[in-house]
Structures are given as C-alpha cells and as structure tokens.
Amino acid sequence: MTTVQIATAILGLLAGIGIFLVACSMLSRNLETAGSSKLRQLFAGASKSKLLGVGIGTLTAAAIQSSGATTVIVIGFLNAGIMSLVQAATVIFGANIGTTVTGQIVAWGMSGGGGISTTVIFSGLAGIGAFITTFGKSDRSKTVGGILTGFGMLFVGLELMGSSMESFADYEPVRAFLASIKNPFLLVAIGAILTAIIESSSVMTSVAITMIVAGLITFSQGVYITMGSNIGACIVSLLASMAGSTNARRAPVINLTFNIGGAVVFLILDIVLGMVSGGNLGIGTPFEAAFPGAPQIQLAMFHTAYNIGKVIIALPLTELIVRLAQKVVPDSPEVSPEEQASKQRTYYISDAVLATPPIAVQQTKFEIINMSEIAMNNVKIALECARTLDFSRKSEFDQNEEELNFLNQELARYMAKLFGEQLSESDRNYLSHALHSISDLERVGDYSTNIVEYAEKLAENNRGFSSDAQGEIAMLEDFIEKLYTHVMHAYVMKDQESYDNAKAAEAAIDLITEQMAQNHVGRVATGVCTPEVGAHYIGLISDAERIGDHFYNLTKARRGFQP
Numbered sequence: 001m002t003t004v005q006i007a008t009a010i011l012g013l014l015a016g017i018g019i020f021l022v023a024c025s026m027l028s029r030n031l032e033t034a035g036s037s038k039l040r041q042l043f044a045g046a047s048k049s050k051l052l053g054v055g056i057g058t059l060t061a062a063a064i065q066s067s068g069a070t071t072v073i074v075i076g077f078l079n080a081g082i083m084s085l086v087q088a089a090t091v092i093f094g095a096n097i098g099t100t101v102t103g104q105i106v107a108w109g110m111s112g113g114g115g116i117s118t119t120v121i122f123s124g125l126a127g128i129g130a131f132i133t134t135f136g137k138s139d140r141s142k143t144v145g146g147i148l149t150g151f152g153m154l155f156v157g158l159e160l161m162g163s164s165m166e167s168f169a170d171y172e173p174v175r176a177f178l179a180s181i182k183n184p185f186l187l188v189a190i191g192a193i194l195t196a197i198i199e200s201s202s203v204m205t206s207v208a209i210t211m212i213v214a215g216l217i218t219f220s221q222g223v224y225i226t227m228g229s230n231i232g233a234c235i236v237s238l239l240a241s242m243a244g245s246t247n248a249r250r251a252p253v254i255n256l257t258f259n260i261g262g263a264v265v266f267l268i269l270d271i272v273l274g275m276v277s278g279g280n281l282g283i284g285t286p287f288e289a290a291f292p293g294a295p296q297i298q299l300a301m302f303h304t305a306y307n308i309g310k311v312i313i314a315l316p317l318t319e320l321i322v323r324l325a326q327k328v329v330p331d332s333p334e335v336s337p338e339e340q341a342s343k344q345r346t347y348y349i350s351d352a353v354l355a356t357p358p359i360a361v362q363q364t365k366f367e368i369i370n371m372s373e374i375a376m377n378n379v380k381i382a383l384e385c386a387r388t389l390d391f392s393r394k395s396e397f398d399q400n401e402e403e404l405n406f407l408n409q410e411l412a413r414y415m416a417k418l419f420g421e422q423l424s425e426s427d428r429n430y431l432s433h434a435l436h437s438i439s440d441l442e443r444v445g446d447y448s449t450n451i452v453e454y455a456e457k458l459a460e461n462n463r464g465f466s467s468d469a470q471g472e473i474a475m476l477e478d479f480i481e482k483l484y485t486h487v488m489h490a491y492v493m494k495d496q497e498s499y500d501n502a503k504a505a506e507a508a509i510d511l512i513t514e515q516m517a518q519n520h521v522g523r524v525a526t527g528v529c530t531p532e533v534g535a536h537y538i539g540l541i542s543d544a545e546r547i548g549d550h551f552y553n554l555t556k557a558r559r560g561f562q563p
Contacts, residue, residue: 009164010164012160012161012163012164013160013161013164015160016157016159016160016161016163016164017157017161017198017203017207018157019153019156019157019160020153020154020157020161020203020206021157021198021200021203022153022157023150023151023152023153023154023156023157026146026149026150026153050086050090050315050318051090051315052090053087053089053090053091053093053094054090054091054093054094054097054311054315055094056091056094057070057090057091057092057093057094057095057096057097057098058094058095058097058098059094059098060073060091060094060095060098061094061095061096061097061098061099061101062098062099062101063098067092067095067096067098067099067201067233068199068200068233068234068235068236068237070091070092070095070098070099071092071095071234071236071237071251071252071255072236072237072350072353073353073356073359073363074088074091074092074095074237074251075237075241075248075251075252075350077348078245078247078248078250078251085247085250085251085254085322085325085326086318086319086322088247088251088254089254089258089318089321089322090315090318092251092254092255092258093258093310093311093314093315093318094311096230096258096259096307096310096311097304097307097308097311099201099202099233099307100202100205100300100303100304100307101202102154102202102203102205102206103202103205103206103209103299103300103303103304104300104301104304105151105154106154106205106206106209106296106300107209107294107296107297107299107300107301108297108300109122109154109155110155110209110210110213110296120155120159122151122152122154122155123152123153123155123156123159124152125148125149125151125152125155126148126149126151126152126153126155126156127152128148128152129144129145129146129147129148129149129150129151129152130145130149131145132144132145132148133145133146133149143424146422161207161210178216178217178221179218181221182221184224184267184270184271185267187221187224187225187228188224188225188227188228188231188263188267189228190225190228191204191208191224191225191226191227191228191229191231191232192228192229192231192232193228193232194225194228194229194232195228195229195230195231195232195233195235196232196233196235197232199233199235199236200233201226201229201230201232201233204225204226204229204232205226205229205299205300205303208222208225208226208229208299209222209295209296209299209300212295212296212299213295213296219284219287219288219295219298219299220282220284222295222299223282223283223284223299223302226299226302226303226306227262227263227266227267227306228263230259230262230263230306230307231256231259231260231263233259234252234255234256234259237251237252237255238252238256245345246329246331249329250322250325250326250328250329251325253324253325253328253329254321254322254325257321257324257325258310258314258321259310261310261313261314261321262306262307262309262310262313262314265310265313266283266306266309266310269283270282270283273285283302283306284298284302287299287301287302287305344402344403344406346367346407346410346411346414347366347367347370348363348364348366348367348370349363349364349367349410349411349414350363351414351417354414354417354418354421357418357421357422357423357427358424358427360414360418360421361418361423361427361430361431364411364414364415364418364431364434365430365434365491367407367411368411368434368437368438368441368491369488369491369492370407371404371407371408371411371438371441372441372484372487372488372491372551372554374400374403374404374407375400375404375441375444375445375448376444376481376484376551377400378397378400378401378404378444378445378448379444379448379477379480379484379547380477380481381393381396381397381400381448381452382397382448382449382451382452382455383451383473383474383476383477383480383544384477385397385451385452385455385456386451386452386454386455386458386465386473386540387465387470387473387474387477388470389455389458389459389464391455391456391459394452397448397452400445401445401448401449404441404442404445405442405445407438408438408439408441408442411434411438412435412438415431415434415435418431419431433556436553437553437554440550440551440553440554441550441554443546443550444547444550444551447543447544447546447547447550448543448547450539450543451539451540451543451544454536454537454539454540457536458533458536461532463530463532463533464533465529465533465537466523466528466529468519468523468528469520469523469529469537472512472516472519473540475512476509476512476513476516476541476544479505479508479509479512479548480509480544480547480548480551482505483502483505483506483508483509483548483551483552484551486498486501486502486505487502487551487552487554487555489501490502490554490555491554491555498555499555502552502555503552503555505548506548506549506551506552509544509545509548510545510548513541513542513544513545516541517538517541520534520537520538520541
C-alpha cells in the first residue's frame with residue numbers, strides 16, 4: 001500500500017465509525033421517542049423480582065441501545081432511594097444482554113449473498129427515512145423517518161468501515177501485526193480500552209464484526225475483544241455515579257464486578273477447554289459449528305450468549321456481589337446523618353441521562369415531585385411554627401429552603417440542556433410548563449419563609465396568636481394538605497377527577513382565608529387580638545392563600561395550560 005492508500009483507508013475507517021456512532025444515536029433516540037411511554041412504565045415497575053429486573057434491564061437497553069445509559073438511569077433511582085441495590089443489580093445484569101441487539105442487527109444485516117448486497121439494501125433506508133423526516137408533517141412520521149434513517153446509516157457506516165478493513169487486509173504488515181496478538185488477556189484489555197474511549201460496547205462489537213468479515217482478525221480474537229468491550233462500557237456508569245449517593249457509587253462497582261467476573265470465568269473455561277482438547281475447542285467453538293461460513297453471526301451470537309451466561313452465573317450470587325460493592329464503597333461513618341442530609345444534590349436528574357431524552361423528561365418529573373414534597377414539608381413546618389411558636393424544626397426548615405433554591409436552579413439548568421435534545425411535541429410542551437412549575441414551588445418556599453418570620457417576630461415580642469386563630473391555622477393547614485394531595489395525584493395520573501378535586505380544594509382555601517380575615521376583624525374589634533399581632537395574621541392568611549395558588553398551578557402545567 002502507498003502512503004496515499006494508507007491515509008485513505010484510515011480516513012475511511014474514521015468516517016465509517018463516525019457515521020456509525022451518529023446512526024446509533026439517531027436510531028436510539030427515535031426508538032426512545034416512539035416507545036417512551038411504554039419505556040417509562042416498564043422502568044417504573046423494575047422492583048418486583050430478580051427475573052423481572054433482568055427482563056426490564058434487557059428490554060430497556062435494547063430499546064435505547066445502551067447498557068451504559070440504562071445503568072445511569074438505575075443510578076438515578078438509587079440516588080433517590082427508591083430502588084435497592086439488589087434490584088439495581090438485576091436491572092444492570094439485564095442491560096448487558098439488551099445492549100447486544102445492535103451487534104445482532106449488524107451481523108444479520110451483513111449476511112446474505114447473490115444479487116444486491118443486503119448492506120446496500122439496508123443502507124438505502126437512510127434515504128427513504130430522510131425523505132419521510134423532511135417532508136413528514138406529524139411527529140409520528142418524523143420519528144418513523146428518524147428510525148429508518150438511523151437504521152440505514154448504520155449500514156452506510158459499516159460499508160465504509162468494511163471497505164477500509166479490506167484495504168488493511170491487503171496490507172501484509174497490518175495483517176501480520178494483528179495476527180501476532182494472540183494473548184486472550186491482552187485482547188480483552190484492548191477491547192476494554194477501546195470501548196472505554198468510544199463509550200459504546202455496541203460500536204466496538206460492530207467494529208470487531210467488520211474486522212472479522214474483512215479477514216483482519218480471527219473469530220477467536222473477536223471473541224476476546226468483545227468480552228473486553230463489556231468491561232470498557234462500564235466507564236459511562238462510573239462517570240455518572242461520581243457525584244451521587246453512596247448506593248449510586250456502588251452501581252458501577254456491581255457492573256464492573258459482573259463483567260470482570262464473567263470475563264474471568266469464561267477465560268478460565270476457554271483455557272480448560274483448550275487444554276483438554278489439545279487446542280481444538282474453545283468457548284467460541286459451538287458458534288463456529290452452528291453458523292459455518294458466517295463469522296459475523298458467530299460473533300454476534302456469542303456476544304448475546306456470553307451475556308446471558310454471565311447473568312445465569314451472577315443471578316444466584318446477586319446478594320454476594322452487592323455485599324462486595326458495599327465493602328468496596330463503604331458508608332462514611334465520619335459523616336453524621338445531618339451532615340449527609342445537608343449536602344445539596346439532585347435525586348433523579350443527571351446530565352448522563354440527557355443521552356436518553358424521554359427518560360430524562362421522566363426523571364425531570366420525578367425531581368419536580370421531589371421538590372414539591374420538600375416545599376410542602378416547609379409549609380407544614382412554617383404553619384406549625386406560627387401556631388405553636390415552637391422553632392425546634394427551624395434548622396430543618398432552613399435546610400429545605402436552601403434545597404428548594406438549589407433544585408430550582410439545577411432543574412432550570414437541566415431543562416435548558418434538555419430543550420436542545422430531540423424531543424416529542426408532548427415532552428417539549430411539558431418541559432415548557434415545567435419551568436413554571438419549579439418557579440411556583442420556589443415561591444411556595446418563599447411564602448413559607450414569610451410565615452416563619454411572622455412567628456419569629458411574635459416570639460421576639462412575647463406575643464402569640466389566640467386559641468381561635470391557632471385553630472383556624474390548623475384547619476387551613478389541613479386544607480392545604482388536601483389540596484397538595486389532589487394536586488400531586490393529578491400531576492402523576494393526569495386524571496380528570498383529581499383535577500376537579502384540586503380545583504375544589506383551591507376554591508375552598510380561598511373561602512377559608514376570606515373567612516379567617518373576617519374572623520380576625522371581629523377579634524380585633526373585641527380586643528381578643530391586638531392590631532400588631534393581627535397584622536402578622538393577615539400576612540399569614542395572604543401568604544397561605546398564595547401558597548394554594550402556586551400548588552394549584554402545577555395541575556395547570558400538567559394539563560398543558562400556561563400557569
């Protein structure tokens with residue numbers, strides 16, 4: 001090969017990998033959009049049993065074509081404390097199976113002979129999908145077009161990679177160098193390192209498939225590189241967990257243990273089979289026998305079977321793997337529960353999840369619900385302080401207020417990034433209104449702060465509200481709690497009955513606060529309440545009524561109305 005030919009082959013390889021990466025991203029995003037509602041419901045029920053967890057992990061990773069992204073979602077649930085490590089482990093196990101789908105698509109797409117190449121036929125779908133995306137009117141048609149375009153571009157990238165591989169296959173120094181790499185452990189390490197760089201085991205496996213087809217590497221070499229690719233893919237979850245909770249940081253340890261342990265077991269099995277058979281048998285032998293003359297299918301089938309085998313081995317050892325992760329990432333005894341709680345963090349959203357926009361939107365909703373719970377807790381503390389002048393929970397209140405401000409900023413930043421991703425029209429509309437929702441919740445926090453300040457001024461002057469006023473405040477708190485319950489049910493379920501109940505509760509609060517103001521006038525007139533204390537009471541009534549308004553605005557946002 002001349003220098004020009006070598007440069008052309010390298011550039012062609014880079015172009016093929018680049019197109020393949022873009023195609024993977026386009027295909028997975030449009031698949032997510034097409035099945036986002038089912039995907040969300042699927043992941044929400046991930047904690048029923050170990051086998052169900054494996055199934056959910058498999059289906060999720062197959063849908064979004066990334067075990068790393070699926071593990072990042074698991075990390076979000078661990079951060080929020082709504083999934084146990086055992087449950088998370090089973091989902092992670094399943095995700096490793098689901099991510100083999102891309103390799104299967106590539107392998108079978110490269111098969112077939114005679115007439116027009118299957119690869120060329122599938123590549124043509126890129127043009128068809130592009131026409132549908134360009135001229136389609138509805139979101140659904142554009143999504144379908146995006147799926148076809150991404151699927152077709154996979155094979156455009158493969159064709160470029162394959163051509164480059166064939167050029168290298170004709171260059172003896174390259175063939176000799178690759179043929180000299182026979183050590184299984186070194187090949188596993190190469191697969192792990194390259195995958196960690198490109199952050200995708202699917203892409204690494206697909207590259208290995210094209211190298212086998214071109215004759216650059218043997219099937220056995222491809223087997224070891226593929227085993228390493230599963231280890232290298234753990235880098236995504238490792239990076240995503242660094243700022244998370246203790247359990248969240250244990251998730252990538254579980255993933256690493258699962259993949260490294262599986263590689264060790266199968267490498268030992270491979271060595272034993274080779275020794276017993278005099279080098280005639282290996283872990284890839286059954287696939288060579290089952291699919292003769294089709295090395296690409298041999299490798300894809302091995303990849304899937306290999307991950308299924310790891311799950312079969314690991315599932316009975318789930319608790320043991322979890323305990324190992326707990327030892328590797330121990331609890332921090334030097335940090336008190338109060339100090340741990342005071343660390344501001346998001347519970348559901350993570351920049352790593354932005355790669356899967358439909359899931360990121362769902363996580364945003366969860367984070368807003370979490371924010372609303374914090375806001376409601378502060379409402380209750382504030383009204384309790386005003387009623388009893390007991391400030392024992394003041395530090396908790398201050399911490400909550402800081403967290404509300406933090407979440408308001410983080411959610412706004414996160415949603416701004418999410419707007420730049422490919423979203424369905426319904427998700428984009430939801431995010432538009434969600435920006436108003438977090439502002440509403442932040443205002444709830446501010447009005448709660450006002451109520452606490454009224455209570456503090458009363459305490460400074462050795463004053464307090466009358467028993468009648470205290471009873472009215474308790475009643476008002478009950479009605480705000482009822483409103484909040486209806487609002488949250490409407491926010492989650494989007495059912496008409498909850499909307500109607502929330503509207504009735506908000507109207508009731510308006511009537512109650514109006515009646516409270518009239519009662520206050522009567523108490524001032526009879527001398528039961530002083531004007532100074534009464535001013536604070538009127539301020540409390542006004543702020544409570546606005547709290548009700550801001551909570552009710554959340555239902556308007558979910559119904560698609562501008563609050």
